[in-house]
Amino acid sequence: MNNSYNYLLEHNVKPSMQRMSIMKYLLTHKNHPTADDIYNELSKRMPTLSKTTVYNTLKILSDSKACLALTLDEKNIHYDGDTSLHGHFLCKDCNKIIDIPLNEISLLRNESSEFTVDSVEISFYGYCSNCEKKRI
Amino acid sequence: MNNSYNYLLEHNVKPSMQRMSIMKYLLTHKNHPTADDIYNELSKRMPTLSKTTVYNTLKILSDSKACLALTLDEKNIHYDGDTSLHGHFLCKDCNKIIDIPLNEISLLRNESSEFTVDSVEISFYGYCSNCEKKRI
DNA sequence: GTGCTTGCAAATCGTTTGCAATAGC
């Protein structure tokens, strides 16, 4: 899938070399990378890439819903090129993040799956009625 | 409710003046404070309280499930003395965090409520099968 | 007095900011 160019356009993000590379990385790597992960990988092939650009781009992409910014790990923001509705499991020991299809959630809450779930956090983002008014 | 002493014992946390004050604050303030919020409030009456102690204590309390550590706001960790299963709404403009009873979730996803929901994050915490083995 | 708790100061580190250089229309 080399269509990061079109993918960006569809999300109203003006394409550039840097933005396409970062978007392509997110679309082809489902390992929930951090800004640093992406920078380290891409700068191997793009030595002039700057970390600031990675941060800027990831902000633009997540604001445009071209990717998700996951906050479940309090240390780092992780990014996910899969914007469909699904859950995430964070292992407190190895810090790996694993995708959880939503229809498995009931299983997980019964602790009958391959994970031991300690706690759940369900977060909604948007605008409250007050701020929504101000935006119009 | 002055039973922060018993509440700590029930959660296997050895009580101390500082820990009781912080626990009491969480049990009586449902505004999802940060470590800094709690420090600023409590240090008015406990001038010798240190921010390190607030951080240490909040870590102990959340590890012991005496409170929740919310990561939905990427800037700060917010704490919640209400450990029952419920969701949270974060307004991207005013940054207020609002409790969401779980039975309202379906309403929110239809955007028929008082909030405009842009995105949802469902996070599970625990131990993956690999790490669970190592712990035993 | 032994071990846990507290608190100060300093360090850490992911992220942001200021601003000059560059690229694209």
Added chain:
DNA sequence: GCTATTGCAAACGATTTGCAAGCAC
């Protein structure tokens, strides 16, 4: 040329760490 993008270096700020002092049993 004008505007947006990029990139370097410096700043920021929430959280953590090292360690000495205090407290409790």
